[in-house]
Amino acid sequence: xxxxxxxxxxxxxxxxxxxxxxxxxxxxxxxxxxxxxxxxxxxxxxxxxxxxxxxxxxxxxxxxxxxxxxxxxxxxxxxxxxxxxxxxxxxxxxxxxxxxxxxxxxxxxxxxxxxxxxxxxxxxxxxxxxxxxxxxxxxxxxxxxxxxxxxxxxxxxxxxxxxxxxxxxxxxxxxxxxxxxxxxxxxxxxxxxxxxxxxxxxxxxxxxxxxxxxxxxxxxxxxxxxxxxxxxxxxxxxxxxxxxxxxxxxxxxxxxxxxxxxxxxxxxxxxxxxxxxxxxxxxxxxxxxxxxxxxxxxxxxxxxxxxxxxxxxxxxxxxxxxxxxxxxxxxxxxxxx
Numbered sequence: 001x002x003x004x005x006x007x008x009x010x011x012x013x014x015x016x017x018x019x020x021x022x023x024x025x026x027x028x029x030x031x032x033x034x035x036x037x038x039x040x041x042x043x044x045x046x047x048x049x050x051x052x053x054x055x056x057x058x059x060x061x062x063x064x065x066x067x068x069x070x071x072x073x074x075x076x077x078x079x080x081x082x083x084x085x086x087x088x089x090x091x092x093x094x095x096x097x098x099x100x101x102x103x104x105x106x107x108x109x110x111x112x113x114x115x116x117x118x119x120x121x122x123x124x125x126x127x128x129x130x131x132x133x134x135x136x137x138x139x140x141x142x143x144x145x146x147x148x149x150x151x152x153x154x155x156x157x158x159x160x161x162x163x164x165x166x167x168x169x170x171x172x173x174x175x176x177x178x179x180x181x182x183x184x185x186x187x188x189x190x191x192x193x194x195x196x197x198x199x200x201x202x203x204x205x206x207x208x209x210x211x212x213x214x215x216x217x218x219x220x221x222x223x224x225x226x227x228x229x230x231x232x233x234x235x236x237x238x239x240x241x242x243x244x245x246x247x248x249x250x251x252x253x254x255x256x257x258x259x260x261x262x263x264x265x266x267x268x269x270x271x272x273x274x275x276x277x278x279x280x281x282x283x284x285x286x287x288x289x290x291x292x293x294x295x296x297x298x299x300x301x302x303x304x305x306x307x308x309x310x311x312x313x314x315x316x317x318x319x320x321x322x323x324x325x326x327x328x329x330x331x332x333x334x335x336x337x
Contacts, residue, residue: 018086018087022085022086022161022164023086025082025086025157025160025161026082026083026085026086026157026161028153028156028157029078029079029081029082029153029154029157029158029161030078030079030082031153032150032151032153032154032157033075033076033078033079033150033154034150035146035147035150036071036075036146036147036150036151037072037075037076039143039146039147040068040069040071040072040075041068041072043057043064043065043068044065044068044069044072050139050140050142050143051139051140052138052139052140055138055139056138057138057139063289077101077105078105078154078158081098081101081102081105081158081161081162082157082158082161084098085158085161085162085164085165086161086165090165091169095170095324095328099321099324102162103270103273103274103278103317104274104278105158106155106159106162106270106271106274106275107271107273107274107275107276107277107278107279107313108274108275108278108279108282109151109152109154109155109158109159110155110241110271110272110274110275111237111238111241111275111279112148112151112152112155113151113152113155113156114237115233115234115237116148116151116152117152118233118237119229119230119233119234122229122230122233123229126229170324170328173262173266173324173327173328174261174262174263174266175262175263176261176262177258177259177260177261177262178251178252178255178256178257178258178259178260178261178262178265179255179256179257179258179259180258180262181255181262182330183255184326184330185255185323185326185327185330186252186253186254186255186319186322186323186326187322187326189322190253190318190319190322190323190326191253191254193315193316193318193319193322194249194250194252194253194254194315194316194319195250196315197245197246197249197311197312197315197316197319198246198247198249198250198316200308200311200312200315201242201243201245201246201276201308201312201316203304203305203308204238204242204276204280204305204306204308204309204312205239205242205243205246207301207304207305207308208235208236208238208239208242208305209235209236209239211231211232211235212232212235212236212239214232217301218299218300218301218302218305219299219302220295220297220298220299220302221295222295222296223299223302238276238279238309241272241275241276242272242276242309242312244268244269244272245269245272245273245275245276245312245313245316246312246316248265248268248269248272249269249273249316249319249320251265251269252265252266252269252319252320252323253319253323266320266323269316269319269320270317270320272316273313273316273317273320274313274317275313276309276310276312276313276316277309277310277312277313277314277316277317278313279309280306280307280308280309280310280311280312280313281310281313283306283309284303284306284307284310286298287302287303287306288303
């Protein structure tokens with residue numbers, strides 16, 4: 001690579017006005033948050049709308065209030081991100097301050113955007129009426145459609161806005177193909193982290209594959225009895241995300257295969273590492289939450305798979321972050337590439 005790409009990033013003018021398409025996407029992202037936020041606020045206020053009698057949610061009122069309050073804050077962050085990605089002041093936000101919540105949002109939304117439609121498709125093909133919903137009373141069926149539908153719209157709108165924003169601000173970082181990248185974009189530290197993350201990924205990937213294929217290794221008796229098409233779809237999806245995260249991150253830091261586009265590799269490594277790391281962290285927290293019913297306790301091997309996902313995702317995300325940081329440094333005026 002040469003220094004021809006080391007031009008200053010386009011500055012946002014004071015009168016910057018987003019295009020009609022970006023304004024429409026912003027409105028869609030914000031409106032898609034309203035059903036979820038409204039439900040959560042209602043539950044915090046004491047409403048039981050959408051919660052059937054006998055639901056486990058009604059057994060832990062204080063925990064429910066805390067969890068729903070945190071969820072409201074998290075979804076409000078989506079609104080903030082939608083505004084940031086479409087306003088002039090958003091161009092001046094430090095890269096790390098935007099990248100971290102966007103990585104987390106991508107990681108949490110991507111599995112829902114792929115997994116929920118897959119569950120519904122499998123349910124349609126197999127005639128499983130209980131697909132995409134729990135076996136015991138938890139939430140009314142309509143809640144899942146409203147909430148997950150909103151998440152999918154959020155992911156589509158926010159993802160499109162971020163892609164446009166990133167193209168304008170950092171598009172020079174992922175031009176061309178892997179073989180054209182400077183060796184300085186991935187130092188020995190990033191390569192060590194990528195290899196370590198990929199090796200560590202073997203454990204959760206193997207477990208997810210076994211469970212998706214029907215193995216009961218490490219599962220509790222309750223979980224074995226409750227398995228359905230949803231379970232197998234989610235385990236297959238988790239396996240897929242782990243494989244994509246490890247493989248594409250290795251491609252990125254090793255700069256091979258040479259003809260693979262940087263943009264494609266970076267996007268997949270970013271998304272998959274977020275899905276693995278963020279959902280691993282979330283499921284780890286859920287698994288460690290106290291429960292008075294011993295049959296609901298999460299077995300050690302399952303907890304280990306969640307922890308493996310979390311650590312793998314974070315390690316691989318660190319490689320992606322290192323690549324972006326070094327690529328940015330190489331594009332500064334006077335930096336050799």
